[in-house]
Amino acid sequence: MEQRRTAAVEDGPAARVDGWRGPGWVLGLACAAQFMVVLDVSVVNVALPSIRFSLGFAPAELSWVVNAYGLVFAGLLLLGGRLADVLGHRRAFVLGLGLFSAASLAGGLAGAPGALIAARAAQGAGAALLAPATLTVLTGTFPEGPARTRALAVWTAVGVAGGAAGNLIGGALTQYLSWRWVLLVNVPIGAVGVLLGLRFLPVGRGEGRRPPRLDVPGAVLATTGIAALTCGLAQAESRGWGDAVTVGMTTAGVLVLAGFLWVEARVARAPLVPLGLFRIRSVGVGNLILLLTGACLIPMWYFLSLYMQQVLHYGPLRTAVGxxxxxxxxxxxxxxxxxxxxxxxxPRTLIVTSALVSAAGFWWQSGISAGSGYVDGVLGPAIVISVGTGLLLTPITTAVTSGVDPAHAGAASGLMNTTKQVGGALGLAALSVVAAAHSAGAEALTAGYARAFLAIAVVLAAVAVVSLALPARRD
Known part of the structure; x- marks a missing residue:
């Protein structure tokens, strides 16, 4: 047994998928952790009124229960990806899941607004280390080819399920138990995940070796720049694009990120994101596609949720079921x-085709009216959109992780996750302005949401055009 364990450590990726560790366990752990990370982006949404009443939040402070997680998560993803390379994916997985679970416990037991916001920020930090590690675990375990494609397909589908299940699980836990269980439910799951991770995950390249130097200036600039840019974009809906705070924070974020690129190219000895990754065409073009796709798919949940609650007058649980x-x-x-x-x-052909299918679904969705029902206003477009989305995400994920040196797998994973998060923030801010042009009454609200869905259809058509620049090779 000991010889087999040693061989799994020393023989490289091919030996990592062996009998005693089991690729099924690796895939299951990675998917469970990814589900938790994505779930906690939205799981507190339905619980916010209960949280406000329980802890005495001021109305202006309540949004930070959501934003503290999202901003720290987006800001630290690049550093988390680099740490997955430096520490080894098993160690990064265990540390990230441990921090995430401990922060969930602190949040569930919080007795004051500041304590809950701090716990949610710590959750975001744990998620930023855990999310790249889940993808690095898969790319380090499954070699490029059909096996990796199947693993990434399951991982992607579970991530989608986590995002969609957040409102449903949060609503059920809040209604039948307490808002605290929205966070406390992570604790036993995380504890079991840590134990199973130590038992079943293969030892990564970075473990057992002296860790290389980290790019601390790059980490600070990336985190500050992404946080400022994301926060600035988030202000656009309430304050408007011309507001001094929105313009100032967005501009500062762009300038700091420009400084980050200069440090990575000129100063850093061990760059947080090796800029050579962008010379791999599938990585460079694939991340642009991810940026545009995130700007479409993440806001979709927001606008459909508002449409079902404000126009169709669904409650939180019924909306989640919808x-x-x-x-x-x-x-x-x-x-x-x-x-x-x-x-x-x-893959390129599949991405182009699926982007056009999704665009057609959103074009159909843009035809909603105040008199539309669930079947014609939500269900019909949902089927077309979901078919296109299901076919779109797996080949994109495969593209941005193919051809990457295993030593940079964590950096590529962190970059991919960061691109999606920033794309979602940018898309939501821009589309909120489009939808806000009509903001009073059911008909005006519906018209605004319809304009947002039409804009998403146009962007997805642009994704199809950009995808033609991807390499034409088969997986």
Missing amino acids: FLPHTLVTMVVGARLAPRLMRYVR
């Missing part, structure tokens, strides 16, 4: 159909 078709279709298509099609269809 999203089930999006979740189920995307999961089935992404986990089952996409890997099979990728055996016969070039």
Whole structure:
């Protein structure tokens, strides 16, 4: 047994998928952790009124229960990806999940607004280390080819499910137990995940060696720049694009990120993001596609949730149930159909086609009116959108992780996750302005949401055009 363990450490990626560790356990752990990370982006949304009443939040402070997690998560993702390379993916996985679970416990027991906001920020830090580690675990365990494609398809589908399930799980826990269980539920799951991670995850390249020097200036600049840019974009909906705070924070974020690129190119001995990654065409173009896709798909949940609650007058739980078709279709298509099609269809062709299918679904969604019902206003477009989305996400994830040196797998994973988060913040800010042009009454609200969905359709059509620049090779 000991010889087999030693061989798994020394023989490289091929030996990591051995009998005693089991690739199924690795995939299961990575997917469970990714589900928790994505779930906690939205799981507190339905619980916010209960949190406000319980802890005495001021109305202006309540949004920080959500934003503290999102901002720290987005700001630290690049550093988290680099730490996954430096520490080794098993150690990064265990440390990230441990921090995430401990912060969940602190948040669930919080007795004051500041304590809960600090706990949510600590959750975001743990998620920023854990999310790149889950992807690095998979790319380090499964070699490029059909096996990795299937693993990434399942990982992607589970991430989609986590985002969609947040409102449903949060609503059920809040209604039948307490808002505190929205956070406390992570604790036993995280504890089991840490134990299983130590037992089943293969030892990473960085473990057992002297860690290399970290790019601390780059980490500070990346974190500060992304946080300022994301926070500035988040202010656009309430303050407007011309407000001094919005312009100042957004401009500062862009300038700091420009400084980050200069440090990475000229100063850093061990760059947080090796700029050579962008010379890999699938990585450079793939991340641009991810940016545009995130700007479309993440805001979709926001606008559909508002449409169902404000126009169709659904409650929180009924709204969450209304999203089930999006979740189920995307999961089935992404986990089952996409890997099979990728055996016969070039990834670039599949990305172009699926982006156009999704665009068609959003064009249909843009036809909603105040008199639309669930079937014609939500369900019909949802099926088309979800088929396109399910076929879109897996080949994009495969593209941005292919051809990357294993030593830079964590950096590539952190970059991918950061791109999606920044794209989502940018898209939500811009589309909120589009939707806010009509803001009073059911008909005006619906018209605004319709304009946002039409804009998403246009951006996804642009994704199809950009995807033509991807390499044409098969997986």
